[in-house]
Ligand SMILES: C[C@](O)(CO)[C@H](O)COP(=O)(O)OP(=O)(O)OC[C@H]1O[C@@H](n2ccc(N)nc2=O)[C@H](O)[C@@H]1O
């Protein structure tokens with residue numbers, strides 16, 4: 001058996017792999033129906049932040065998992081139910097003997113249960129990272145099915161690029177022309193239960209998301225996003241009155257557009273420039289240092 005000293009030598013001697021788990025931002029989320037199994041049909045315009053959790057993966061004599069970062073403590077007592085471990089185990093089952101033991105370090109920078117898909121992004125980053133570490137991959141369809149088993153948001157977090165998602169999130173179409181946006185993410189640090197928000201929805205058959213085919217430039221996109229909705233914002237707002245407060249604070253600090261992401265409570269504000277977003281995040285932090293404010297650019301669609 002290896003001593004703990006030898007174990008750390010073993011880890012240090014093997015190269016580690018890093019993956020970003022980017023925050024998911026639902027720029028629009030329309031609830032358009034409900035499946036017989038209770039899951040809701042959604043039309044979503046989604047982008048990803050240049051900010052998120054970070055995961056490191058390295059070979060290890062036994063499986064290990066460590067948590068750090070501002071929100072690491074929140075997940076410390078979850079008794080092995082972390083989505084990172086679920087993703088590791090499901091991928092290992094699919095891959096077989098090539099899947100040697102690993103040490104996974106999760107730096108948890110995103111607030112938990114906050115509508116920006118932190119757990120889903122971590123699960124997706126685990127799939128990407130472990131396929132690299134184990135030197136293998138799954139066929140696209142098998143990987144997509146495995147991702148969906150982990151959560152409705154996981155397939156789009158695997159892509160981590162601007163996209164439209166339909167169905168429950170599994171029907172994905174890239175949107176390479178979506179511009180990079182200057183944004184502040186704002187959360188009152190009150191966790192929101194996703195199933196509870198869906199349960200409180202008054203109407204499940206809302207109008208679909210329709211985007212003009214020829215949107216050009218940020219002004220066009222802002223007008224189109226502004227005309228869309230997040231149908232989960234009213235029920236989440238009933239549960240967490242701070243959502244309206246934080247949205248008003250973003251507007252007061254110059255946001256051109258504000259909306260809640262996912263099932264909340266994180267709201268985003270879109271600003272004219274990154275300098276304006278950074279100034280706003282600093283001023284908001286001064287006002288409420290116990291809440292979460294993060295300036296970030298969104299990722300490029302690559303068009
Ligand atoms: C609201 C979104 O964040 C939008 O991006 C996602 O659709 C939620 O994705 P997620 O957190 O990965 O959700 P899951 O873990 O699959 O589902 C959590 C619970 O939310 C509800 N749920 C989720 C997704 C969906 N399309 N309809 C639902 O009704 C279900 O009660 C489900 O049991």
Ligand SMILES: Nc1ncnc2c1ncn2[C@@H]1O[C@H](COP(=O)(O)OP(=O)(O)OP(=O)(O)O)[C@@H](O)[C@H]1O
Nearest residue numbers: 082083112113114115116117118119120122153262
């Ligand atoms: N790695 C993880 N990070 C965050 N939450 C996790 C993780 N693993 C398991 N969870 C659990 O998943 C639940 C949802 O957390 P998450 O942060 O993904 O929510 P969310 O941001 O609202 O997601 P979504 O936008 O996909 O609905 C929490 O109750 C949390 O305990």
